[in-house]
Amino acid sequence: MGRKIAMLGSGFIGRFYADSIHSQRSKDRIVSIYSRREESAQKFAADYETPHWTTAMEEAINHPEVDVVCIALPNNLHEAAVMACCKAKKAVICTKPLGRNAEEAKRMLEAVEAAGIFHGYMEDLVYTPKFSKALQSVQAGALGRILWAKSRETHPGPHSEWFWDKEQAGGGCILDLGCHCVEISRSFIGKDIKPVEVMCWADTQVKPIDAEDHAIALVRYENGAIGQFEVSWTFRGGLDLRDEVMGTEGTIWLNNFLRTGFDMFTTGKGADYVAEKAESNTGWLFPVGDELNDLGYNHMFADMFNAIEQNKAPRESFYDGYVVNAILDAAYRSAASKLWEPVKLDIWRGLEGVAKGASLVDYDEHHYLIKEEKTHFGSTKLILKEKQSGKIIEVTR
Numbered sequence: 144m145g146r147k148i149a150m151l152g153s154g155f156i157g158r159f160y161a162d163s164i165h166s167q168r169s170k171d172r173i174v175s176i177y178s179r180r181e182e183s184a185q186k187f188a189a190d191y192e193t194p195h196w197t198t199a200m201e202e203a204i205n206h207p208e209v210d211v212v213c214i215a216l217p218n219n220l221h222e223a224a225v226m227a228c229c230k231a232k233k234a235v236i237c238t239k240p241l242g243r244n245a246e247e248a249k250r251m252l253e254a255v256e257a258a259g260i261f262h263g264y265m266e267d268l269v270y271t272p273k274f275s276k277a278l279q280s281v282q283a284g285a286l287g288r289i290l291w292a293k294s295r296e297t298h299p300g301p302h303s304e305w306f307w308d309k310e311q312a313g314g315g316c317i318l319d320l321g322c323h324c325v326e327i328s329r330s331f332i333g334k335d336i337k338p339v340e341v342m343c344w345a346d347t348q349v350k351p352i353d354a355e356d357h358a359i360a361l362v363r364y365e366n367g368a369i370g371q372f373e374v375s376w377t378f379r380g381g382l383d384l385r386d387e388v389m390g391t392e393g394t395i396w397l398n399n400f401l402r403t404g405f406d407m408f409t410t411g412k413g414a415d416y417v418a419e420k421a422e423s424n425t426g427w428l429f430p431v432g433d434e435l436n437d438l439g440y441n442h443m444f445a446d447m448f449n450a451i452e453q454n455k456a457p458r459e460s461f462y463d464g465y466v467v468n469a470i471l472d473a474a475y476r477s478a479a480s481k482l483w484e485p486v487k488l489d490i491w492r493g494l495e496g497v498a499k500g501a502s503l504v505d506y507d508e509h510h511y512l513i514k515e516e517k518t519h520f521g522s523t524k525l526i527l528k529e530k531q532s533g534k535i536i537e538v539t540r
């Protein structure tokens with residue numbers, strides 16, 4: 144028997160989630176759909192053969208057949224939905240960002256833990272096949288000590304009015320897209336490494352809104368590694384999702400969406416949907432083979448539902464959502480103060496006091512190795528540091 148799910152929200156992500164949950168002959172089924180408007184609840188129910196629909200959120204959560212509640216609602220409604228799941232003692236999985244800020248996220252984390260219910264944070268971008276393979280390599284030490292992990296998500300802006308309203312959304316592109324980037328960098332650097340402080344530039348460069356539509360930030364971690372995010376709602380050309388990781392022994396570049404190795408040209412005859420937030424369907428296009436898979440939804444739901452069945456925590460829990468919110472709160476404070484701002488973590492379950500990794504490589508008894516390089520004229524150049532004097536010397540062989 145599979146999971147029986149109540150989907151809260153029938154919009155953009157609710158439908159992606161439903162496509163993924165019901166895909167590939169899956170045994171999991173959505174048995175109840177809640178939507179704000181009757182016609183959209185009914186339409187979703189018809190499209191996904193969902194036996195029960197309602198415009199009352201608690202009715203979907205409390206539906207006797209439902210054992211997992213999937214929150215796909217605007218950001219300002221996550222907390223109320225989570226609290227209703229705690230009351231009903233039903234497993235809950237919530238889309239990103241968990242809260243509009245760390246205060247909301249902390250309340251949600253504390254509530255699910257007090258209620259003793261399963262909780263999963265649906266950060267799909269740390270479940271993509273490319274990301275998972277990259278993370279495996281990083282964890283196996285292929286890149287050595289991780290020094291810098293950058294993630295970029297930029298597109299021409301979200302698709303519903305509530306995103307553009309600071310009160311309902313809780314922020315602009317920092318919260319909407321930065322939450323993905325922060326969790327990607329954090330995973331590469333190590334989720335048990337404490338994020339310490341954030342420096343962020345943000346501005347409203349184009350759109351007539353109160354929130355930021357473009358931002359860049361640095362997140363410093365306790366072990367000296369640096370995370371970076373670049374986010375924008377003003378980027379033209381589609382959905383740009385890229386990660387870069389740099390370590391003492393190697394580098395990874397991931398191009399997740401816009402340039403995936405699938406290029407197509409069409410004059411526009413028979414033009415159709417290309418990919419999320421593609422701005423054109425003629426000319427040279429960059430389609431995505433299988434969005435549900437390539438964006439990590441399938442792997443994410445598999446992890447969530449397996450974890451429920453095996454009575455263990457999923458890879459991403461509300462605790463992770465809370466840490467992400469705390470980092471983003473510091474980014475907002477830094478954008479306002481123009482200073483490095485500390486990450487305030489009332490709850491921290493990772494390592495404490497991790498020192499910066501050692502970077503001295505012995506060449507011989509008297510020297511450290513700085514660099515060795517073969518030249519185009521056939522010799523080997525060594526740059527060494529004398530241990531005793533600290534002098535830097537060059538040896539050519």
Ligand SMILES: NC(=O)c1ccc[n+]([C@@H]2O[C@H](COP(=O)([O-])OP(=O)(O)OC[C@H]3O[C@@H](n4cnc5c(N)ncnc54)[C@H](O)[C@@H]3O)[C@@H](O)[C@H]2O)c1
Binds near residue numbers: 157240
């Ligand atoms: N990759 C991802 O993980 C991803 C992508 C997009 C959106 N999201 C998240 O999913 C959530 C929903 O976003 P979306 O893009 O599906 O939004 P959307 O506007 O397309 O859909 C929201 C749905 O919520 C329901 N709703 C109930 N009360 C509402 C209210 N007062 N106002 C508006 N809608 C109401 C409606 O059914 C509506 O269809 C957000 O938290 C967003 O950040 C996640």
